[in-house]
Amino acid sequence: MSKTIESIFKTHLKPKEVYQGGKNPPTSNGKKIYKLSSNENPLGQSPKATEALLKAAKHIDVYPDQTDIRLREALVKDFDGQLNANQFICGNSGSEIIDMLLRAFVNEGDEVIYSNPCFLPYAVFSRWYGAKQVDVPLLNTTYDLDIEGILNAVTDKTKIIFLTSPNNPTGTYIPKSVLDDFFTRIPKDIVIVFDEVYRHFADAEDYISGLPYVTEGHNVVAVNSFSKTYGLAGQRIGYCYTTETIANYVRQIHKPFLLPITSIEAAIGALNDTDFIAETVKTVQVGRKYLTAEFDKLRIKYWPTQGNFFIIDPPLPEFEFTDMLMEQGIMVRPVSQFGAPGKIRITIGTQEANEALVKALKK
Numbered sequence: 001m002s003k004t005i006e007s008i009f010k011t012h013l014k015p016k017e018v019y020q021g022g023k024n025p026p027t028s029n030g031k032k033i034y035k036l037s038s039n040e041n042p043l044g045q046s047p048k049a050t051e052a053l054l055k056a057a058k059h060i061d062v063y064p065d066q067t068d069i070r071l072r073e074a075l076v077k078d079f080d081g082q083l084n085a086n087q088f089i090c091g092n093s094g095s096e097i098i099d100m101l102l103r104a105f106v107n108e109g110d111e112v113i114y115s116n117p118c119f120l121p122y123a124v125f126s127r128w129y130g131a132k133q134v135d136v137p138l139l140n141t142t143y144d145l146d147i148e149g150i151l152n153a154v155t156d157k158t159k160i161i162f163l164t165s166p167n168n169p170t171g172t173y174i175p176k177s178v179l180d181d182f183f184t185r186i187p188k189d190i191v192i193v194f195d196e197v198y199r200h201f202a203d204a205e206d207y208i209s210g211l212p213y214v215t216e217g218h219n220v221v222a223v224n225s226f227s228k229t230y231g232l233a234g235q236r237i238g239y240c241y242t243t244e245t246i247a248n249y250v251r252q253i254h255k256p257f258l259l260p261i262t263s264i265e266a267a268i269g270a271l272n273d274t275d276f277i278a279e280t281v282k283t284v285q286v287g288r289k290y291l292t293a294e295f296d297k298l299r300i301k302y303w304p305t306q307g308n309f310f311i312i313d314p315p316l317p318e319f320e321f322t323d324m325l326m327e328q329g330i331m332v333r334p335v336s337q338f339g340a341p342g343k344i345r346i347t348i349g350t351q352e353a354n355e356a357l358v359k360a361l362k363k
Contacts, residue, residue: 012108012130034356036347037333038233039168039198039309042283043350045231046276052269053235056262064261071259074268075239082215086244089251090259090267094197094225094238099125101221101240104250105159105191106131113153114162115145116339117170117311119195122162132157137339143170143303143311147182154187161186164195166202169335169345171305176208183218190219191246197225197238200277201284202306214242221246228308229280230270237263284308287348294358309347311340318342328360 068090075088091097098121106112108130114122115138126133136149150161165174186192194210210222221242227233237259241247270276291310295302301313314321318334321344325332333345348354 010130012127031329032356033329033331034349034353035331036349036353036357037331037345039228039307039345039347040233041228041231041280042287042308042348042353043231043276043280046266046270046273048273048276049230049232049266049270052265053262056265059261062261063257064259065264066256068254068259068264071239071264071267074271075241078271079211079241082211083241084244087214087241087247088239089242089247089254090237090239091254092238092259092263093227093236094195094223094240095121095125096236097223097238097240098122098193098195099128100250100253101160101191101193102126102129102131103253107159109157110159111155111157112160112162113150113158115150115164117143117167117335117343118162118164118339119168120338126160131159134158135339138167138170138172143167143172145172145174145178147178151182151185154190158187158190160191160193162193162195165207166196166198166306168195168198168307169309169333169338169340169343170303170311171307171309172303173202173204173207173306175204175206177206179208179213183213188219192218192220194220194222196222197228198307199224200229200281201288201308203285204306207306211241217243219243219246221250226267226270229277230267230273231276231280232263232266232270235260235263235266237267283350284348287351287354290351290354291346291348291357294354294361298358298361300361309345311335312344312346313342314344318344325357325360328356328363330357330360 071090072085072088076085102125106129110131111134112126112131113134115136123133134153136146136153139146196209199209210220213220221240223240225238302310335343335345
């Protein structure tokens, strides 16, 4: 009796939940629509990145750089020489970096720990490689990390633990004291994937990036993206930094000609645009204070955030709420898919966009 093609499908790749990014604005018929649903840069893109991209676009008939070395060298400069070029790995977005790490370290039956609510690809991508997914949820009322829960969930099959600071979609972060304690207690044969794509927007006194832990030699891989601070979401480019030992191992699965020439040049241009970066961070931090005050006035329940977005508990059912805001020209995002049922994520925009949001909320 002949078998069907489905009989050779991997069981862990049977259809399940698939990550879906935020939607683009619908046809507006001339009506102004503020897209506050995808955590994109409120100011658009770096002018220096645009200039570099357009210059590179004249040469898209030839293959790009075979490796990512030029971008890695630019990142060394951006990090003030605290890391060397061999400690960086670049890819087509932070999401692809996460995929590369899972491919490099996880086999079928291994365990991966993450904490919902969180970035959905941690779970979706882990499933691609047959990993057992261990969810240690964030503490419900505060969305703080459950460090004791994570440490208790570790087994000899644990290969990767995902930590995110600031966290998407909650905006919460992991204080330095908590991370310091965590790294004294975690086994040395586990990779800590530290997602810090929103790090530029954090201003809490006890916020810390993954950099000190990498320089101290911990098994940390700090994932970053050019989509947020630099405004290059459409170019799909990201990077990570880690120890040389881990980077040299993971780099074995880095494909040649992986990065488009336009992405390479745009990213290098963006790194050099310090004025744009500073203005972006200022816009987000000022907008964060403004919306915090307005949410308080409107008695909207929200969680303090270190990202370029808020998560709120809307006064109406999530889809009714998003539909009503859309009628007012405001796009926001329900985050049930991220493990936060009933909650809404709202990106911090320009002052104009923020004021339009507040006006719509009042209505």
